[in-house]
Structures are given as structure tokens and as C-alpha cells.
Amino acid sequence: MSQSGIVETATPKDSGDHLAKMPSGSQLPNSTPHPLLRKSPLPGFGLSLGITMAYLSVLLLIPLAACVLKTSELTLDAFIAAVWSSRAQAAYLVTFKTSLLAALASAICGVLTAWVLVRYEFFGRRFLDALIDLPFALPTAVAGLVFSALLVEQGWYGQFLVPMGIKGAYTQLGIVIVLTFIGMPFVVRTVQPVLESMERDTEEAAESMGANRWQTFRRVLFPAMWPSILTGFALAFARGLGEYGSVVFISGNMPFKTEIAPVLIVARLEEFSYPEATAIAMVLVAGSLISLATINWLERRSQRYAN
Amino acid sequence: MQIKGHHSLSRVSAAAPNEPLWLRCLLIGLCYLIVCGLILVPLYYVFYQAIKPGFGQFWNNLVNDSDTSHSIWLTMTVAPVAVVLNTIFGIAAAWVITKFRFPGRAVLMSLLDVPFAISPVVAGLMFVLLFGMQGYLGPTLREYDIRIIFAWPGLVLATCFVTMPFIARELIPLMQSLGKDEELAAVSLGANPWQLFWRITLPNIKWGLLYGIIQCNARAIGEFGAVYVVSGHISGETDTMPLRVEKLYQEYNNPGAFAVASLLTLMALSTLVAKIMLERWIAAQDAARFLDEETGA
Secondary structure: OOHHHHHHHHHHOOOHHHHOOOOOOOOHHHOOOOOOOOOOOOOOOOHHHHHHHHHHHHHHHHHHHHHHHHHHOHHHHHHHHOOOOOHHHHHHHHHHHHHHHHHHHHHHHHHHHHHHHHHHHOOOOHHHHHHHHHHHOOHHHHHHHHHHHOOOOOOOOOHHHOOOOOOOOOOHHHHHHHHHHHHHHHHHHHHHHHHHOOOHHHHHHHHHOOOOOOHHHHHHHHHHHHHHHHHHHHHHHHHHHOOOOHHHHHHHHOOOOOOHHHHHHHHHOOOOHHHHHHHHHHHHHHHHHHHHHHHHHHHHHHHHOOO | OOOOOOOOOOOOOOOOOOOOOOHHHHHHHHHHHHHHHHHHHHHHHHHHHHHHOOOOHHHHHHHHOHHHHHHHHHHHHHHHHHHHHHHHHHHHHHHHHHOOOOOOOOHHHHHHHHHHHHOHHHHHHHHHHHHOOOOOOOOHHHHHOOOOOOHHHHHHHHHHHHHHHHHHHHHHHHHHHHHHHHHHHHOOOOHHHHHHHHHHHHHHHHHHHHHHHHHHHHHHHHOOOHHHHHHHHOOOOOHHHHHHHHHHHHHHOHHHHHHHHHHHHHHHHHHHHHHHHHHHHHHHHHHHHHHHHHHOO
């Protein structure tokens, strides 16, 4: 990940005085050796790259390096013991399972909500649309607090759900519910613009050729929405994998049952077993980098689709 | 991975063709059920629980609990510092990425996304490993009597990390779409860098920047996981508002927890209102510019 080399290779160090020169590079034959090395007439390259790299180094690159260094203090056996203990395995499984289910629930609810908000005119449309953004702005701790209070046996939701056998508080279901709260806006906000920009002609053509509404949806609308649904799903999933604030409140953090991987990291930290905590963290980092790469790939694909 | 912004609800373009009324009603009903059940009721519930013991008690829970009032003060000092730092970084990163081509530019852009992908707990852990007592720089820092972990600077670092991409990710597409013609023209007319920034670039990006700042601020106030790890949870010293909510909840002090939570929710709601107003304003500006171009041509 080191790229400090860039700073020296291609940058004309800006000192302000070259501002007087006009962008006349193309007339001078020897001043344009390579497109990447051509000097831009705009100022501030050195300064802004310097700020960016310094900030990224302090906040991201050096701490990440510390993480890798700490993990390398462990022998391979110790690493595997830390990363693959039965408690850790259970935690990964809970994290993965709840995030996946929550992302699925987000995708279903999100697509439905986006569809209704875009396609129908009804009372309260703007209000509902504005509310969708709330989970982006609301601190996750508040979400966790509220849902755990709503889902306990005496709570507003719990009093109906618990007699039916649906226990939300301190179960994996509770984790799925808060993660859906957090993930759904991602799906709505990625699907909505696609639905809005969709042309009506193909849809109308399909209908005029005798397709019924369901066939039109499945064969014409759904394929066009699919990339954006996938992106929204991936965003919700990635967010769920790392989520901590809301889950601590609602899950009860019972090892092997409702303990997620970030909670396990904190537990190891509080025992001062730093290398073990870091090893588990590295697994999470690897997982999230993979999901990030997938999201970027999906985004590029859906952009190509849009074009 | 960016949270889609600048979304303004367009009008429904045409009546959906031959869709039965019952289906339409069912879908709208389901949409109401989802949004109300998942978002509106919880929102109402925060204020309901906070006010339930009476307004006097609510006020008491916030102001007369010294740990709580300290946590409010702490959040009010940590979040703005993080926002300012991220604003400077965001402008610098967007400037270098959109105005110049250089090797490693693509890598730099993907690095900007990493904080979105890394679990906040892992972010906190990274800083503990680096600056903590047992960390790599811990002994050196202790010699100079500098405390970062379990203290204010650590809280700022963790908050900065988690909210780092917001402003840059808002500015990059905006500055890309604006291009660099105006800046090039200004430079060729002899503008110095200072004039260039304050007279050309900033007026062009100010609304997008403000939008990014609002989002960054909301996240900075609400950050939990990263701050949880670096704060050490010392009541009245390193507990920010979200951490205070958790501590009160653990102490079975529900009215107190909900009082702080309601304050956080109020901040989230004002963020939302500010965002909506800004989106309207941006949409109106775009429409006005479009009309200008139409009549000009």
C-alpha cells in the first residue's frame, strides 16, 4: 500500500512562481515527455497531495501497518488458535448470518419502498421519503437502545411478538432487525434513482405486446433494476459486517449465541490479549476489503449498464 | 461506496398502466408499514420515553447529572474538530484527485473508501495498537507525558478516521463534473492560488461542501464503535454522548439513557432538515441555471 513514491516521481513541486507561465506546454517539444508527467498550470498539487498523504498516513496507513506488525508477533499456530477458536468461529458465523439476512430483508423492503415512492402518488409520500434518510443520521447507539426497548416482553412490539413466540431482544433476530433498520436506506437510495430514470417506453411496449404486469416486471423492469439492487444489498451487507454500536444493545452479547466478531475483539481487548484481538481484526479487515472490492466492481458494472 | 446524496423526489411521471387498484393499495400500505414500523415509531418512542417521567425530570437527567453534561460537552468539542480536519483533508484530496493526473491516483481514490469498509471497532483497535500504553509509540509518548488513548486526542483521531471519506466523497464527483476550465481561465488571467480558491473554487463547491459537512458532522456525533475502543470508558472524562447512553443503559437508568438519546435524535433530525433544505436549494439553483442557459441560447 505504499505509494509515497508518487510524490517524488511525477510532481512538479509547486512554489507559486510557475503560475506566471501560461499553459503552453504543447508548443514546446521537450516539455511534454509523458502525459502523466506534464505540468499542470493549476497550483497546489504538492500542497494538496502532501496534506492528503500525511492525513491518510497518520489515520490509515500507519495504524494499518501497526495492525499487521502486531499480528506478525504471533506464531502461525497461535494465529490460527486465535482466529479459529470455536468461540471465534461462532462469532464469525453470527456476524455473517445476521448481516446476510439483514441485507436480504433490506433489499426486499428497500425495493418495495423505492418502487412505491417513485411510482405512486399518495398521501404522505414526501414525508416517508424524508424519513428514509433518518438511519443515516441517527447514532447507531440510539437505534440499538430503542429497538431493544421496543422488542422486550413489555415493549410496544414485544407485547405482541413475544406471545407469538417471536423473541426480538437478546436474540439473533434482534440483530437482524437493527441491521435492517441501518441497511434499508442504502437499498432505497441506490434503487430510487434507477427507477426514476427508467424510460416508460420499453415497459409500455411490453404491455402493448400482451405481457401482463407481472411479466413486465419480471422480464423488463427487474433486469434493469438488478445492478442497483445488488449494489444496495452489498452496501447494506458491508455495513452490517462492521456494525457494533447498535448490536451491543440488542444482542446481549452471549458467546456462541449472539456474540458478533467486533464484540469478540472488544472482549479480547479488555482481557489485554492484544495480539489475539488484532488477529481477529485482521480477518474482519480482509473480509471488509473483499466486500469493498466487490461493491466497487458492482458499481462500475451498474454504471456501465446505465451508460 | 457512497451514500447517495442530492436526491430530490421527482413527480410521478405517468399513471402506472393497467395496475389493479388493490395491488397499488397493498404496496402503498406495505410501504407505510415498513417505514412507520422501522423508522417512525422508534423515532417517536425515543421522545416518548425521554419525556415520560416529566419534563422536569428530563431536564434533571441532562443537566444535573455531571457525567451526562460532561459527555454533552465532550461531544460538542470532539465532533467539530473532527469535522474541520476532515474538511481540510476533503478539499485537499478532492483537489488533487480531480485537477491532476498522476500515477497512483486510482489507488488513492480507493484508499478513501477504506474507512467505510473497516469496522469501527477495528479502527479503534488500530489506534490503541499504535498509541496505547502497550502500543508501538506508547512508551515514547509516555516519556513526553502525552496521552492519546483514553483521552481527548484519541477520541478525535477515531472520529476523524470513521468520518474521513464523507466530505471527499461528496466533493470528488462534484468537482469532476465542474471540470477545470474556470480555474485554468483564472490562472491564465493571473490569479494567485489564494484568489483562485476563494473566488473560483469555493463558490462553485460550497453547497456540496456544506452537504458533506452536515453528513460528516452527524456521523461524528453518533460514532460509537471506534470511540468505544479508544475512550476507555471513563465516566465524566472520556464518555461521549453515545457512550454515555450505553453506560446509563447498563446501569438500568432508562430515563437517563433516553434523555441523552433524545438529544442525539434531535441532532439527527436537525441534520435531516438541514439536508432537505439544502437539497431543495441546490435543485432550485440548478433549475435557475438551466433556465438561464435556455434563455441565453
